[in-house]
Amino acid sequence: MSEAPAPAAPVAKKVPTPREHHGETFVDPYEWLRDRENPDVVAHLKAENVYTEAVTEHQQPLRDAIFEEIRRRTQETDLSVPARKDGWWYYSRTVEGQQYPIYCRVKAAEPAEGAHDGGDALGAWTPPAVVPGTPVPGEEILLDGNAEAEGHPFFALGGAAVTRDGSLYAYSVDTAGNETFTLRVKDLRTGELLPEVIEGVFYGLEFDPDGSRLFYMVADDSWRPYQVRVHVLGTPVEQDTVLYQEDDVAQWTGIDLSSDRRWLLVGIGNSEYSETRMLDLTEPGAALQLVLGREARILHSVEPFVHAGRTRLLVTHNGRQGGESTAANSTAPDGAAPNNMVSLVDLAEHAKPLAEQEWTTLIAHDDAVKVEGADVTATHLVVSLRRDTITTVRFAPLADAVAAADGGHAPSFVEPEFGEELYTAGAGVSDFTAPVARMSYTSYFTPPRVYDYVLATGELLLRKETPVRGGYDPADYVAERAWATADDGTRVPLSVLRRASVRQDGTNPALVYGYGSYEVSMDPGFAIPRLSLLDRGIVFVLAHVRGGGELGRKWYEDGKKLHKRNTFTDFVAATDWVASSGWADPGRIACMGGSAGGLLIGAVLNLAPEKYAAAVAQVPFVDALTTILDPALPLSALEWEEWGNPIEDAEVYAYMKSYSPYENVHRAPYPKIAAVTSFNDTRVLYVEPAKWVQALREASTSGQPIVLKTEMDAGHGGASGRYEAWKDRAWDYAFIADALGASDLLP
Known part of the structure; x- marks a missing residue:
């Protein structure tokens, strides 16, 4: 019996559409396919799917086999390592047979006070022992992705934030797949949703310290995030105000909180230069303050912190050669520090013209090492870097690093060692006062690991290695x-x-x-x-x-x-x-x-x-x-x-x-x-x-x-x-x- 002939591929009609630029005309026969509201376009895409399925139908057993291999190796009922924040342990878990994570928390057993007082305090930062598939005493469900997705063809969580007192949870969801989100606020004391519903938001949302205001992003018609809006809890959404609007169509805008959560950071920029503005969330009526403008043509990130009574900025930037004591030479056309350097500058300096500001070099530029970012905890400096294609992390006591930089010396850093040639290591600050930094580690054949790095001693505490089922042995690869x-x-x-x-x-x-x-x-x-x-x-x-x-x-x-x-x-x-x-x-x-x-x-x-x-x-x-x-x-x-x-x-x-x-x-x-x-x-x-x-x-x-x-x-x-x-x-x-x-x- 002969095989059935291969089906004919769909052929779209040709509608010549000229495009003219710089004296050249390009005639595009298929531009009409851009009109997603045209029934002929939808019919064509569906016909393509039918053809694709027919041509690749013989691959279905192989698809099924690969899917089963993925499923068989995956620990389907699992949970993330709890991360402590404001007296709660936050984590997510998955359940076999369910598509989406469930986001949860449990109350921490001990208060966070005394975080830097030694071993006893470290115990307060040891994650609770939770077992996949076993009920967690006192667990509160913040958001069940499976319940949210019910009745929708798509579900994605755009962002989430919790007030410092742990009473309110803001989250945004996309149920269409177009990365446009609906924002809601849940009262965690009652489990009820607040009446306000904000449609059409973008990625990025943050609470202020007292939980009275919610900051969120909105994109324009070209899907460019351009507005930072402020919603006052309990007021109509129509009364939301615009904290900042970026009108340059070539600039992207985003928001973040400083590590100590005192400042809202508004970042504006593109891949070649950026701008930073800050809002002091502890000062009622404070205005958004320009810290480093785009006219400097410096690509940078800023992390504000208070040390020894001074408000200083940790600036990771590509603007100057290492060793420069002022910003006078910071505007070289291609950046004088292409792999980035890190500087310290007092917040008050930004009231001066850039060329008159006093900057102190904390980490000098290195042609062989790219500084990817710098962060602070209450006690330590955390630097992410890339060397020989590999990302890793270095730590230094904050007081020692600042003193060294102010004295014109290079700080001494400690870098954890992992024993593999090709790996990826990163660190995050889940709570500013924590005596540990949460580290992630993986390699091509080492499943993701989570460590707590003890800042005072440099000890690495393995909290979890993602389990791989089915007899996986990394030595086989x-x-x-x-x-x-x-x-x-x-x-x-x-x-x-x-x-x-x-x-x-x-x-x-x-x-x-x-x-x-x-x-x-x-x-x-x-x-x-x-x-x-x-x-x-x-x-x-x-x-x-x-x-x-x-x-x-x-x-x-x-x-x-x-x-x-x-x-x-x-x-x-x-x-x-x-x-x-x-x-x-x-x-x-x-x-x-x-x-x-x-x-x-x-x-x-x-x-x-x-x-x-x-x-x-x-x-x-x-x-x-x-x-x-x-x-x-x-x-x-x-x-x-x-x-x-x-x-x-x-x-x-x-x-x-x-x-x-x-x-x-x-x-x-x-x-x-x-x-x-x-x-x-x-x-x-x-x-x-x-x-x-x-x-x-x-x-x-x-x-x-x-x-x-x-x-x-x-x-x-x-x-x-x-x-x-x-x-x-x-x-x-x-x-x-x-x-x-x-x-x-x-x-």
């Missing part, structure tokens, strides 16, 4: 660092992951994964789904290409704007290394990336389609030029600092047009391609991959299937429930494994 060489001689770091039993004999399938934008780094981290690929003999290679932040600020700057092509050619060089390394069969290499990493995949497929057997582009930004040319589209104006402004600059327009994936599709043997998108995505609109797939099918000479899968109820991150997310990952991985002939588990 290997993670190694390798280096590819780009066309211009630049060495590109690679992370090469594989089963220990895989041999370097040139026969294995391989997957190359990349991102390479916005200074985002692909740091080592454990991932249960990835094990399903490794267990099928696939060598998984992460290409840390330029445009990311793995090797400091210059690594990022060498992969943005008019240097963006380096991102793509680095990835091709990484692929060439894989093909020649002996770890892979050159004919069995696939590639994958998402969002801006989807742009990377689209550009690479235009450059070297013959190097890949398959590709998965997740929510791919493949029509970048069209999007950025329209400031009314979501986030477009904000993108100018990443890609350049093609509206004003003809050189940027021509450069972007030379690599934008959709506009550079040409007759070539494109491999099997799956473009995965979401109808409600507000970051990368579904229309981009929809257009791209049409162009690819028309141009490809290979005859390989090119499919579009659209989640009709999801957002940028895909489906919201954990089981649905596992199914999405299983779909992507099954597509790759099938294309590479690697469906079966290794013996």
